[in-house]
Amino acid sequence: MQSSVFLAFFFIVVGLPVILGxxxxMFSRWLKHKERMSEVITRQTAEKAAQYAAHTERLEQRVRVLERIVTDRGMDLSDEIERLRRDQPEPIRLG
Known part of the structure:
Protein backbone atom coordinates (compact mmCIF):
# COMPACT_ATOMS: atom_id res chain seq x y z
CA MET A 1 0.00 0.00 0.00
CA GLN A 2 2.75 2.38 0.90
CA SER A 3 4.65 1.67 -2.33
CA SER A 4 1.56 2.36 -4.46
CA VAL A 5 1.07 5.70 -2.69
CA PHE A 6 4.75 6.49 -3.27
CA LEU A 7 4.45 5.60 -6.99
CA ALA A 8 1.35 7.76 -7.39
CA PHE A 9 3.05 10.65 -5.60
CA PHE A 10 6.19 10.21 -7.74
CA PHE A 11 4.10 10.16 -10.94
CA ILE A 12 2.23 13.31 -9.94
CA VAL A 13 5.27 15.25 -8.78
CA VAL A 14 7.83 14.12 -11.39
CA GLY A 15 6.19 12.22 -14.25
CA LEU A 16 3.25 14.48 -15.01
CA PRO A 17 5.28 17.73 -15.33
CA VAL A 18 7.86 15.99 -17.53
CA ILE A 19 5.17 14.54 -19.80
CA LEU A 20 3.35 17.86 -20.02
CA GLY A 21 6.60 19.73 -20.70
CA MET A 26 5.98 19.03 -29.33
CA PHE A 27 2.67 20.86 -29.70
CA SER A 28 4.47 24.21 -30.01
CA ARG A 29 6.72 22.86 -32.79
CA TRP A 30 3.71 21.37 -34.58
CA LEU A 31 1.91 24.74 -34.47
CA LYS A 32 4.98 26.55 -35.89
CA HIS A 33 5.21 23.97 -38.67
CA LYS A 34 1.53 24.42 -39.54
CA GLU A 35 1.98 28.20 -39.59
CA ARG A 36 4.95 27.96 -41.97
CA MET A 37 3.01 25.60 -44.24
CA SER A 38 0.10 28.03 -44.26
CA GLU A 39 2.40 30.91 -45.25
CA VAL A 40 3.91 28.88 -48.11
CA ILE A 41 0.48 27.89 -49.42
CA THR A 42 -0.72 31.51 -49.18
CA ARG A 43 2.31 32.74 -51.12
CA GLN A 44 1.83 30.10 -53.83
CA THR A 45 -1.86 30.94 -54.12
CA ALA A 46 -1.11 34.65 -54.50
CA GLU A 47 1.47 33.86 -57.20
CA LYS A 48 -1.00 31.73 -59.14
CA ALA A 49 -3.67 34.43 -58.84
CA ALA A 50 -1.27 37.01 -60.26
CA GLN A 51 -0.36 34.70 -63.14
CA TYR A 52 -4.02 34.05 -63.93
CA ALA A 53 -4.78 37.77 -63.79
CA ALA A 54 -1.95 38.54 -66.23
CA HIS A 55 -3.09 35.74 -68.53
CA THR A 56 -6.68 37.01 -68.41
CA GLU A 57 -5.50 40.53 -69.25
CA ARG A 58 -3.59 39.24 -72.30
CA LEU A 59 -6.65 37.31 -73.47
CA GLU A 60 -8.85 40.38 -73.04
CA GLN A 61 -6.41 42.43 -75.11
CA ARG A 62 -6.48 39.82 -77.86
CA VAL A 63 -10.28 39.78 -77.85
CA ARG A 64 -10.33 43.58 -78.14
CA VAL A 65 -7.99 43.37 -81.15
CA LEU A 66 -10.16 40.72 -82.77
CA GLU A 67 -13.28 42.77 -82.15
CA ARG A 68 -11.61 45.78 -83.71
CA ILE A 69 -10.58 43.74 -86.77
CA VAL A 70 -14.06 42.32 -87.22
CA THR A 71 -15.88 45.61 -86.78
CA ASP A 72 -13.48 47.81 -88.78
CA ARG A 73 -14.62 47.48 -92.42
CA GLY A 74 -12.37 50.19 -93.81
CA MET A 75 -9.13 48.17 -93.60
CA ASP A 76 -7.93 45.12 -95.46
CA LEU A 77 -8.27 42.19 -93.04
CA SER A 78 -5.07 40.33 -93.94
CA ASP A 79 -2.94 43.51 -93.72
CA GLU A 80 -4.36 44.27 -90.28
CA ILE A 81 -3.68 40.72 -89.04
CA GLU A 82 -0.08 40.85 -90.25
CA ARG A 83 0.47 44.26 -88.70
CA LEU A 84 -0.92 43.05 -85.37
CA ARG A 85 1.24 39.93 -85.47
CA ARG A 86 4.34 42.06 -85.81
CA ASP A 87 3.22 44.32 -82.93
CA GLN A 88 2.44 41.51 -80.47
CA PRO A 89 5.13 40.36 -78.00
CA GLU A 90 5.79 36.66 -77.60
CA PRO A 91 3.16 35.04 -75.38
CA ILE A 92 4.26 34.05 -71.88
CA ARG A 93 3.62 30.41 -71.13
CA LEU A 94 2.16 29.53 -67.73
CA GLY A 95 3.83 26.49 -66.20
Missing part, protein backbone atom coordinates in the same frame (compact mmCIF):
# COMPACT_ATOMS: atom_id res chain seq x y z
CA UNK A 22 7.64 17.41 -23.55
CA UNK A 23 4.09 17.33 -24.93
CA UNK A 24 3.83 21.11 -24.80
CA UNK A 25 7.13 21.48 -26.65
Missing amino acids: VGGN
Whole structure:
Protein backbone atom coordinates (compact mmCIF):
# COMPACT_ATOMS: atom_id res chain seq x y z
CA MET A 1 0.00 0.00 0.00
CA GLN A 2 2.75 2.38 0.90
CA SER A 3 4.65 1.67 -2.33
CA SER A 4 1.56 2.36 -4.46
CA VAL A 5 1.07 5.70 -2.69
CA PHE A 6 4.75 6.49 -3.27
CA LEU A 7 4.45 5.60 -6.99
CA ALA A 8 1.35 7.76 -7.39
CA PHE A 9 3.05 10.65 -5.60
CA PHE A 10 6.19 10.21 -7.74
CA PHE A 11 4.10 10.16 -10.94
CA ILE A 12 2.23 13.31 -9.94
CA VAL A 13 5.27 15.25 -8.78
CA VAL A 14 7.83 14.12 -11.39
CA GLY A 15 6.19 12.22 -14.25
CA LEU A 16 3.25 14.48 -15.01
CA PRO A 17 5.28 17.73 -15.33
CA VAL A 18 7.86 15.99 -17.53
CA ILE A 19 5.17 14.54 -19.80
CA LEU A 20 3.35 17.86 -20.02
CA GLY A 21 6.60 19.73 -20.70
CA VAL A 22 7.64 17.41 -23.55
CA GLY A 23 4.09 17.33 -24.93
CA GLY A 24 3.83 21.11 -24.80
CA ASN A 25 7.13 21.48 -26.65
CA MET A 26 5.98 19.03 -29.33
CA PHE A 27 2.67 20.86 -29.70
CA SER A 28 4.47 24.21 -30.01
CA ARG A 29 6.72 22.86 -32.79
CA TRP A 30 3.71 21.37 -34.58
CA LEU A 31 1.91 24.74 -34.47
CA LYS A 32 4.98 26.55 -35.89
CA HIS A 33 5.21 23.97 -38.67
CA LYS A 34 1.53 24.42 -39.54
CA GLU A 35 1.98 28.20 -39.59
CA ARG A 36 4.95 27.96 -41.97
CA MET A 37 3.01 25.60 -44.24
CA SER A 38 0.10 28.03 -44.26
CA GLU A 39 2.40 30.91 -45.25
CA VAL A 40 3.91 28.88 -48.11
CA ILE A 41 0.48 27.89 -49.42
CA THR A 42 -0.72 31.51 -49.18
CA ARG A 43 2.31 32.74 -51.12
CA GLN A 44 1.83 30.10 -53.83
CA THR A 45 -1.86 30.94 -54.12
CA ALA A 46 -1.11 34.65 -54.50
CA GLU A 47 1.47 33.86 -57.20
CA LYS A 48 -1.00 31.73 -59.14
CA ALA A 49 -3.67 34.43 -58.84
CA ALA A 50 -1.27 37.01 -60.26
CA GLN A 51 -0.36 34.70 -63.14
CA TYR A 52 -4.02 34.05 -63.93
CA ALA A 53 -4.78 37.77 -63.79
CA ALA A 54 -1.95 38.54 -66.23
CA HIS A 55 -3.09 35.74 -68.53
CA THR A 56 -6.68 37.01 -68.41
CA GLU A 57 -5.50 40.53 -69.25
CA ARG A 58 -3.59 39.24 -72.30
CA LEU A 59 -6.65 37.31 -73.47
CA GLU A 60 -8.85 40.38 -73.04
CA GLN A 61 -6.41 42.43 -75.11
CA ARG A 62 -6.48 39.82 -77.86
CA VAL A 63 -10.28 39.78 -77.85
CA ARG A 64 -10.33 43.58 -78.14
CA VAL A 65 -7.99 43.37 -81.15
CA LEU A 66 -10.16 40.72 -82.77
CA GLU A 67 -13.28 42.77 -82.15
CA ARG A 68 -11.61 45.78 -83.71
CA ILE A 69 -10.58 43.74 -86.77
CA VAL A 70 -14.06 42.32 -87.22
CA THR A 71 -15.88 45.61 -86.78
CA ASP A 72 -13.48 47.81 -88.78
CA ARG A 73 -14.62 47.48 -92.42
CA GLY A 74 -12.37 50.19 -93.81
CA MET A 75 -9.13 48.17 -93.60
CA ASP A 76 -7.93 45.12 -95.46
CA LEU A 77 -8.27 42.19 -93.04
CA SER A 78 -5.07 40.33 -93.94
CA ASP A 79 -2.94 43.51 -93.72
CA GLU A 80 -4.36 44.27 -90.28
CA ILE A 81 -3.68 40.72 -89.04
CA GLU A 82 -0.08 40.85 -90.25
CA ARG A 83 0.47 44.26 -88.70
CA LEU A 84 -0.92 43.05 -85.37
CA ARG A 85 1.24 39.93 -85.47
CA ARG A 86 4.34 42.06 -85.81
CA ASP A 87 3.22 44.32 -82.93
CA GLN A 88 2.44 41.51 -80.47
CA PRO A 89 5.13 40.36 -78.00
CA GLU A 90 5.79 36.66 -77.60
CA PRO A 91 3.16 35.04 -75.38
CA ILE A 92 4.26 34.05 -71.88
CA ARG A 93 3.62 30.41 -71.13
CA LEU A 94 2.16 29.53 -67.73
CA GLY A 95 3.83 26.49 -66.20
